[in-house]
Amino acid sequence: MNPKRVNQRQGSAIATIKDVAKAAGVSPSTVSNLLNARDHLMQPETRRRVLEAMEALSYRPSRIAQQLRGAPNLTFGLIVPSVANPFWGSWAAYLETAAHARGRQIYLCNTERDPDRERAYVEQLWADGVEHIVLSTSLPSLEHLRPAMDAGVQIVAFDREREETDPPELLSVSVDNEAGAWMATQHLVERGHRRIAFVSGAIRTVSRVRRFAGYRRALAENGIQLDEALVSDSPELGDTDSGSLAREAVHALFELQDPPTALVTINDMFALGAVAAIRDAGRDVTDVAVVGFDDIPIGGLISPTLSTVHQPLREMAEAVVALTINEARAGESLHSLVFAPTLVERESTSRRNT
Template sequence: MVRAAGYAQRVRIDQEQGCTIATIKDVAKAAGVSPSTVSNLLNAREHLMHPDTRRRVLEAMEALSYKPSRIAQQLRGAPNPTLGLIVPSVANPFWGSWAAELETASHARGRQIYLCNSQRDPERERTYVEQLWADGVEHIVLSTSLPSLDHLRPAMDAGVQIIAFDREQQETDPPELLNVSVDNEGGTWLATRHLLERGHRRIAFVSGAIRTVSRRRRLAGYQRALAENGIPLDDDLVPASPDLGDADSGTLARRAVDALLALDDPPTALVAVNDMFALGAGAALREAGRPDIAIIGFDDIPIGSLVSPALTTVRQPLREMAEAIVALATEPSDAEQRYPLVFPPTLVVRASTPRRTT
C-alpha cells in the first residue's frame, strides 16, 4: 500500500503542525475512493463495496492511524453504545443534575454515558473528544457553551457528531454541529421582569466572566427587560470578573456583592447568572446584614428550594432536553426535522424575591 503510506506520511507532518486527527477525506484520498465509500465501511454498509475496495480502505485507515480498536469492533457488528458527555465541572450541582438526566434518557435507549470535566479548557476538550473518538464514541454532548468550537473541527471532520448543550446556534458554526439549549435570553428576561413587577428598579446582574454563549444571552435578556421598561443600563450594576467561576462561583459572587454594596446607591435586587452564583450572593448578603435584597437565580438546582429563603429561579427543562439529545444521537435521520432545538424556560417563584416596600 505504497500510495496510502506516502500520503500517511504527509498527513502525519500536517498533524505535527496542529491537525491532530486524520479525516474521512484523508482516508478516501489515500485509498483512491470517495468519502461516501469510507462512510459505507464505517457504518457497516460493506455489502455496497467491492472486496478490493474494502481492503484498500482498511489499509488506508491503518496507514493513517484512523482505525481505533473500538472502530474495528464496530466493523465486526458490535457498536459502542456510549454517549460522551463533557461538562465544565460537576462542582456546580447543575452539571451533576444534567448528567443524571442525560444518563436516565440514555439508559432508556440502551446507551451509557462517559462523563468528562473540562473546566471549559479548549485543549482539554480536544483531548477528551479525541480519546472518546478513539474508543469508538461517535456522539459527544459538549456542555461548555464556548463561542468558537474551532478546536474541535478536525474531530467533526473525522466523523464525530458534536451536540452542543446550553449553546444556541452561532453564524460561524459548521453545518454538522447540532445545538440544544434553553432560551437563555428569554429566561433572564423573565427573571428581570419578575423583579420589575415587584417594584425593583435598581437591579444588578451577578456573574463570572461573560465569555460563553449562554452567559452572553443571559446578560442580553437582563438588558432587554430593563430597556423595555425605560431603565438605562448602569455598568456599575454588572460587576466585572476575570474568571468564569465554574468551581468557585461562591467566591466570585461574594466579591460581586461586596462591590455592589460599596456603591453609593446599591441595588435592591440581583439577577444571578446561575443558582450557584445566586446562593453565594445570598450568603454574602446575609453576612452583610442585607437579607432584604431580592435574589433570583437560573437553573433550578435541587438545593435552591431547601435554603432559606427558598430561591426564586428560572427552570431549565432538563428531562425534555436530555430526551431530545439522545433522540438526535440514536435517530440521526430525524436531526433535520428536530433542529434547531431551543426550549422555553419556566419562572419558579419562591421566597427570595419579596416585593420592594420602600
C-alpha cells in the same frame, strides 16, 4: 436452566455469549441477534430469557469485538465544565437516564471550559470509538474541535444556542437563555425594583452573553438605564468557585453609594453566593431580592427559598438522546432545539421594594 444458579456456580468469572446462550436455552446466534439490534427476529419470550440471563450473569458485551463486527458504539461522551456546580451533576444524571433507557452508556469528562482539555477528551473518546459527544461548555467557537468533526465525530452542543458561524452538522439543544434572563429581570421590575444588578462570572460564553442580553432588554423595555456599576463581570468563569466569586461581587456592590436592591445572577450557585454576601453584610436576606438561573434542587431547600429560572432538563436530555440516535440511524439532518424556560417564584423575591 435457571440463570441465577448458573451465575452462582460461575462466581466472578467473566461470562461469554455461550454462557448466556446456555443459561437462556438458546443458540449463541440468538444472543448475537439481540446484541446487534436484530431482536425483531426473535419472539418476545426468547428476548426476555436472554435479557434475564445477561443480567444474572452480569454479562457485558465486548466493545472492541462489536466494533470489529461493524456494530455501532453505544456510548455517549459527555463534557461539562465541572460537576462542582450541581446543575451539571443534574444534567449528567438526566442524560444518563435517557441514554440508559435506549441501551446507551455515558462517559463523563470535566474540562473547566478549557479548549485544550476539550480537544484532548474528544480525541481520546474518538480513539475509543465514541462517535457522539455532548459538549456542554457553551464556548463561542468550536474551531478547536473542527478536526474531530471533520473525521466524523458528532458534536451535540448543549446550553449553547446556534451561532451563525456553526457548521451545519452541529446539533444544538438549549434553553432560551435570553428569554430566561428577561423573565428574571422583568419579575424584579414588577416587584418595584429599579436598581437591579447583574452578577456573573466572565460573560464570554454563548449562554452568558444571551442571558446578559435578556437582562439589558428588560431594563430598556421598562425605561431603566443600564448602569455599568451594577454589572459584576468577573474575569473568571467561576465554574468551580462560583459561590465565592458571587460573594465577593455582591460585597463590592453593597459598597456603592447607591447599591442595588435586587440581583439577577448568572446561575443558582452565584445566587447562593449572593445570599451569603447579603448575610455577611448583616442585612435581612429578604431585603435584597435575588433571582437565580437553572433551578437546582438545593434552591428549594435553603432559607429563603430561591426564585429562579427553570430549565426543563429531563425533556432536554430526552431530546439530545433521541435526536442523536435518529440521526445515527436514519441519516437525517441535524436540528437545533431551543426550549422555553419558566420562572419559579419563591421567597427570595417575595418582598416588594417600596
